[in-house]
Amino acid sequence: MQIQTIKTTAFNDQKPGTSGLRKKVKVFQQTGYLENFVQSIFDTLDVPDNATLALGGDGRYFNRQAIQIIVRMAAANGFARVLVGQAGILSTPACSHIIRKYKTFGGIVLSASHNQGGINGDFGIKYNISNGGPAPEKITDSIFDLSKKITEYKIADLPEVDVDTLGQSIFNDGKFTVEVIDAVQDYADLMQELFDFSAIKKLLSSGFKMQFDAMHAVTGPYAQEIFVNRLGASESSLMNCIPSEDFGGGHPDPNLTYAEDLVKIMFAGESSPDFGAASDGDGDRNMILGKNFFVTPSDSLAVLAANATLVPAYANGIAGVARSMPTSGAVDRVAAKLNIPCYETPTGWKFFGNLMDAGKVTLCGEESFGTSSSHVREKDGLWAVLFWLNVLAKKGMSVEQILMSHWAEFGRNVYSRHDYEAIPTDAANTVIAHIKSQFPSLPGQSFGGYKVKTCDDFSYHDSIDGSISHNQGIRILFEDGSRIVFRLSGTGTEGATIRIYLEAFDPEVKNHHLDAQVALAEMIQIALKISELKERTGRDTPTVIT
Known part of the structure; x- marks a missing residue:
């Protein structure tokens, strides 16, 4: 095995975002x-x-x-073995599990998550550390610093590895091995350990109908193995389950806008299935639907926490919960009743990793359709779907009945997120700057029925490693507990995305049937007034509403 040292020129745009480096495919195809x-x-x-x-x-x-490139570079940089998912397919939560199960030094995940694919789409890469979670900021900052100074890279002269066939390829007299593994089986085995598969199987054989949409993405093979092969669901209950390099020309983001086909099925009246779910490009996100009913990710986290003891893996209770700052406070109310800790962190799954490693939390979630637990150190879409099926099997209620019962007990945190995507970066920055310029004058101001209590740019002090993260999102907090949050997203590759998060608490059962956009209508107008978003960007409507 010959190791080549190739001279190269540094790029100045390789700063990882909240979950790795994401750029257009054509950017990644540049030499070096x-x-x-x-x-x-x-x-x-x-x-x-x-x-x-x-x-x-x-x-x-x-x-x-x-x-193929990374395998050759791993060989040149001192790794003795590389575990590759068959056909190169490895969902993000499955990669986290593989790292933990086989005690690897870490892992590289190739994904731009929920972003579009294809030759004109996006590509991404991130490094996960030995606990299975995304690299912390001290590592990603170091990677970025080195990327600006790099002058050469090392790569081994190896033949192309057959990643479609299970087994080992041995090189350099046994000093370097590439092993193609069936990561689907490993992950499915883990799910079967966590959940009551017999109860779910009984539910699915009782006339209960489900529909799962893999969105032409990575969870297709996992869904086939788990739902059909192990739980006895019909083939027709799965859709778009063959992974595609361009995700079938679609946008693999499981929300009400981009999972339109599934939404139509689930909102078709009485003929709709009882339960629907979708996952994203790399399998770490989930959307949960009932018959003619949408479950917000914030409410989903709260419901799972409240019903955790119905699942075998959490039958003895949960240590604590954590949510990202923009996620609604619904799970906070559950934690208070269960008398367990609830942590508020910045957006980015790496912040949950420290809390889980320290045994502080068991369940965690983000409003951006990500929920998971300490079984891995990533969001886990299929885990959330199985958790819901386990709860439905045990409670004997519909999805809507479970939510209405939950809100009657805890009150409803009415919640919505408005995304304005692909805004020119300069225009997006002026919106954020304008909001911050009002910090001294906003407290005490009244907007209709809401009075501003305080406002800030959220900072987080990590109680485990002592790190401090600043500028994590602008919060406008009202005296009644309602709030508006503004954030610039770090997950896109074109322009900037402004996300507006809106939340109002309503304890009145008589209002719990209201559509969130109706219930939040006044707050939506307040957000637009404070931000001057329409005037400064020319955008009249959000790209996505969830």
Whole structure:
């Protein structure tokens, strides 16, 4: 095995976002672009002898080519073994599980998550550390610093590895091995350990109808193995389950806008299935639907926490819960009743990892359709779907009945998120600057029936590692507990996305049937007035409402 040292020129735009580096495919196809970033990852790490690297992605365009490059670079940079998901397919939660199960040194996930794929779409790469979670900021900051100074990278002269066939490829007299593994079986086995599969199987055989949409993305093979092969669901209950390099030309983001086909099925009146769910490009997000009923991710987290003891893995209770700052306070109310801690963190799953490693929390979630538990260190879409099915099987209620019962007990945190995507970056920055300029004058102001109590740019002090994260989102907090949050998203690759989060607490059961957009109508207008978003961006309506 010959190791080549290739001279290269640094790029200045390789700063990882909340979940790795995401750019257009054509950016990654530039000479040295992927190689520079991968070398910067390896140069940041102190790779021990006999280290193993997990590797795989969501199957999007450029996934296979990137795997071959990274395998050769791993060999050149001291790794002894690389575990690759068969066909290069490895969901993000499954990668986290593989890292933890096989005690690898870490893993590289190739995905741009819920962003569009194809030759004109997006690609992404991130490094996960040995606990299975995304690299913390101190590592990603180091990767970025090195990427700006890199002058060369190392790559081994190896033949192309067959990633479609299970088994080992041995090189360099046994000093380097590539093993193609069936990560679907590993992940399905874990799910069967956590949940009551017999109860779910009985539910699915009782006339209960479900519909799962994999959105032409990575969870298709996992859904086939779990729902059909192990739980006895019909083939017709699955849709779009063959992974595609361009996700069937669609946008693999499980929300009411982009999962339109599933939404139509679930909102077709009495003929609709009892339960619907969708997952995203890399399998870490989920959307939950009932018959003609949408469950917000914030409410989903709260319901799962309130009913955790119905699931075998959590039968003895949960240690605590955590949510991202923009996520509604619904789970806070559950935690208070259960007398367990509730943590508020910045957006980004890496912030939950420290809390889970320290045993502080069991369940965690983000309003951006991500929920999970300490079984891995990533969001986990299929885990959330199975959790809901387990709860439905045990309670014998519909999705809507479960939510109405939950709100009657805890009150309803009426919640919605408005996304304005692909805004010119300069215009987006002026909106945020304008809101911040009002910080001194907003407290005490009244807007209709709401009076501002305080406002800030959220900062987080990590109680585990002592790190401090500033500028995590603008909060406008009202005296009645309602709030508006503004954030610039770090997950897109074109322009900027402004997200507006709106929340109002309503304890009155008589109002719990109201559509969120109706209940939040006044607050929506307040947000637009404070931000001057329409005037400063020219955008009249959100791209996505959830």
